[in-house]
Amino acid sequence: MSWIDDEGRAIIKDILLKLKKDGKTIIVVDHENENLDIADRIICIGD
Numbered sequence: 001m002s003w004i005d006d007e008g009r010a011i012i013k014d015i016l017l018k019l020k021k022d023g024k025t026i027i028v029v030d031h032e033n034e035n036l037d038i039a040d041r042i043i044c045i046g047d
Contacts, residue, residue: 002032013038 017038019026036042
C-alpha cells in the first residue's frame with residue numbers, strides 16, 4: 001500500500017477485514033511487512 005497515507009491504509013485495512021469476516025477470499029501482493037497481521041496465510045516468493 002505504498003503511496004497511501006496512514007488514514008487511507010486504515011480505511012483499506014478495515015474494508016479487507018470486513019470482507020474477510022464475510023468469508024471472502026482476498027489475495028494481496030505487498031512488500032510491506034506491516035500489512036501481514038490480517039493474513040491467514042502468507043506465501044513468500046524470493047530469488
